[in-house]
Amino acid sequence: xxxDALIQLAATVLDEARTKGVMIATAExxxxxxxxxxxxxxxxxxxxxxxxxxxxxxxxxxxxxGIPLSLIQDNGAVSEVVARAMAEGAVQKxxxxxxxxxxxxxxxxxxxxxxxxxxxxxxxxxxxGVTLYEEHRFGDIGRTxxxxxxxxxxxxxxxKQLAQP
Numbered sequence: 001x002x003x004d005a006l007i008q009l010a011a012t013v014l015d016e017a018r019t020k021g022v023m024i025a026t027a028e029x030x031x032x033x034x035x036x037x038x039x040x041x042x043x044x045x046x047x048x049x050x051x052x053x054x055x056x057x058x059x060x061x062x063x064x065x066g067i068p069l070s071l072i073q074d075n076g077a078v079s080e081v082v083a084r085a086m087a088e089g090a091v092q093k094x095x096x097x098x099x100x101x102x103x104x105x106x107x108x109x110x111x112x113x114x115x116x117x118x119x120x121x122x123x124x125x126x127x128x129g130v131t132l133y134e135e136h137r138f139g140d141i142g143r144t145x146x147x148x149x150x151x152x153x154x155x156x157x158x159x160k161q162l163a164q165p
Contacts, residue, residue: 002038006148009155010038014048016162017098023050024158025096027065027086029077030104030120032056034151050096055086065089078103080121084133087125097127098161100154104136106146116140120150124161132161 002010017024026036026049036052039045055061058072067085075081086101104120111117118138125131134157138149 002041003148006038006152006155007041009152011042013155013158013162014039014042014045016159017048020162022048022097022162023095024048025050025090025094025099026052026154027090027099027101028052028054029056029061029086029102030106031102031147031150031154034147035100035102035154038151038155051094053090053093061086061089065093076115078105078115078119078121080123080133080135083121083123084125084131087123087131091125091127098124098158100124100158100161102150102154104146104150106143106150107140108143111140118146120146120153122150122154122157124154124157126161126164130161130164132157132164 033054039049053064061067062069066089083103087099090099102122105111105117107117117140120136123133138146
């Protein structure tokens, strides 16, 4: 299902989290659980992966992560503020010390001039309040390709977060 390169990246993330003694939670919209799925593809991941939230709908983002619906309505589900709120909510609603969250437009439809297909907002939060954010514009490269590119970028963002002092 996942490429060898992605499996190796996931194993590296797990090793780095294990070394730091932290647990990871995921909050996923456009990837629908692929990040958690990849991490748990690695044997022994249960000592690092605390939980995964698949929050595809706005209601799920509100119910599971505590994001006010007004924040989503005012900014759109695919936005920096919602990605940050998802990541911060995942830390608050779990036993994890680090989280990663993604929200985007995988396509093939659903894009607009302002928010084109392939646009993904992601954030990685820590329990101490430090949140890293990235925006990616993968382009209209195909739904599966956008989702897999998002998984890779999200794991790289977790590595950046884990490397922070």
